[in-house]
Amino acid sequence: MKKKTIGILASIIMIGGVLGIFVWPNPVIQNPSFACALTEGNPQGPYYIAGAPYKEKLGEELEGQKIIISGQVLNQNCDPIPEAIIDVWHTDSNGNYYFQDFTLRGKIKADENGQYKLETRFPGKYSEAGLMRPAHIHVKVSAPNLSSHTTQLYFEGDEHLDFFVKPSLILKLDEKNGTKYSEFDFVIFTP
Ligand SMILES: [Fe+2]
Numbered sequence: 001m002k003k004k005t006i007g008i009l010a011s012i013i014m015i016g017g018v019l020g021i022f023v024w025p026n027p028v029i030q031n032p033s034f035a036c037a038l039t040e041g042n043p044q045g046p047y048y049i050a051g052a053p054y055k056e057k058l059g060e061e062l063e064g065q066k067i068i069i070s071g072q073v074l075n076q077n078c079d080p081i082p083e084a085i086i087d088v089w090h091t092d093s094n095g096n097y098y099f100q101d102f103t104l105r106g107k108i109k110a111d112e113n114g115q116y117k118l119e120t121r122f123p124g125k126y127s128e129a130g131l132m133r134p135a136h137i138h139v140k141v142s143a144p145n146l147s148s149h150t151t152q153l154y155f156e157g158d159e160h161l162d163f164f165v166k167p168s169l170i171l172k173l174d175e176k177n178g179t180k181y182s183e184f185d186f187v188i189f190t191p
Pocket of ligand 1: 047136
């Protein structure tokens with residue numbers, strides 16, 4: 001194998017490893033008969049920490065614009081999934097992850113109708129291996145007796161949307177009194 005080819009392969013592996021491209025979640029098997037299309041997956045990336053506590057709000061102690069994302073967790077029949085769990089982690093407004101005290105990391109619990117509300121700070125961007133990642137929020141959605149589904153949420157109008165982004169994962173934004181608002185329904189498969 002030529003040196004140049006080896007170099008290119010090494011670069012791809014390095015960048016892929018850093019971005020977590022090889023931690024791509026289990027593929028979502030869409031079925032046209034599903035009343036609600038399953039939420040598409042996205043890589044976990046390298047910065048997840050298991051064991052985050054349940055929280056009502058994230059990042060209250062930090063500066064940055066508040067964002068409130070609300071919606072429902074549903075299954076493929078559009079039935080609500082009661083007490084689904086949304087495990088969230090993301091950067092602060094400057095693009096920094098926190099690795100102590102579970103700052104900007106937490107589990108949000110949906111209610112008996114699958115309704116959830118995530119209140120946090122709008123994430124910043126960060127450069128990784130020379131690539132600028134768009135603003136995003138990582139999530140793992142699960143429910144009792146169900147394995148978790150991993151994806152990322154992005155935001156409309158971001159000039160750095162990269163090759164991980166899927167159109168269905170781009171959230172529309174509203175703004176009122178300095179707070180951003182968005183809505184998103186997670187749809188995960190239940191047997
Ligand atoms: Fe990330």
